[in-house]
Amino acid sequence: LPEYAFIGRSNVGKSSLINMLTNKKGLAMTSQKPGKTQLINHFIINNEWYLVDLPGYGFAQHGKSGREKLKCIIEDYILEREQLVCLFLLVDCRHEAQKIDLEFMEWLGENGIPFTIIFTKTDKITKGRLQENLKAYKEKLLETWEELPPILVSSSEKREGRDEILNYIEEINKSL
Ligand code: GDP
Numbered sequence: 001l002p003e004y005a006f007i008g009r010s011n012v013g014k015s016s017l018i019n020m021l022t023n024k025k026g027l028a029m030t031s032q033k034p035g036k037t038q039l040i041n042h043f044i045i046n047n048e049w050y051l052v053d054l055p056g057y058g059f060a061q062h063g064k065s066g067r068e069k070l071k072c073i074i075e076d077y078i079l080e081r082e083q084l085v086c087l088f089l090l091v092d093c094r095h096e097a098q099k100i101d102l103e104f105m106e107w108l109g110e111n112g113i114p115f116t117i118i119f120t121k122t123d124k125i126t127k128g129r130l131q132e133n134l135k136a137y138k139e140k141l142l143e144t145w146e147e148l149p150p151i152l153v154s155s156s157e158k159r160e161g162r163d164e165i166l167n168y169i170e171e172i173n174k175s176l
Pocket of ligand 1: 013014015121158
């Protein structure tokens, strides 16, 4: 089955977003190795695709060696999964583009991994501010990218963006 992975800096709202996306009858969770605490969790959605929860990155608490180890685990998954169709990179809509995210996108680009950005926590700012931040983010990306990746928006607090993200994935699945 096709896989769609979700990743972002710690505290970006990834768990909340995944809860929002999976929290519905008919969506079952599965883990590859039951009984073990997994760094990478798979949720099967409608028996059609896997939502893959990748560890949050760049968290100071992991320490330098911990971060390196996590980075390897994440990179191995991304490079080795043939089923991986698209990676969703979550960024907090309030912040300007973060170096660690930009570097990660560069790495994705170098390795030919398709990705889509999700602006999270949009309930925390006004609609006008969101548009300004989106514009600024795109301008920053255009400094290094010729073509912009798609950008979706979500608020787990208000349960917004759920249908858009699920439909987006469904459309890609249809084209596979
Ligand atoms: P993770 O570390 O990326 O998994 O982030 P979490 O999902 O645990 O969220 C981190 C913090 O942000 C928690 O306090 C959440 O309640 C809060 N949060 C997450 N998503 C939203 C959102 O859409 N809106 C608001 N206002 N807060 C959010």
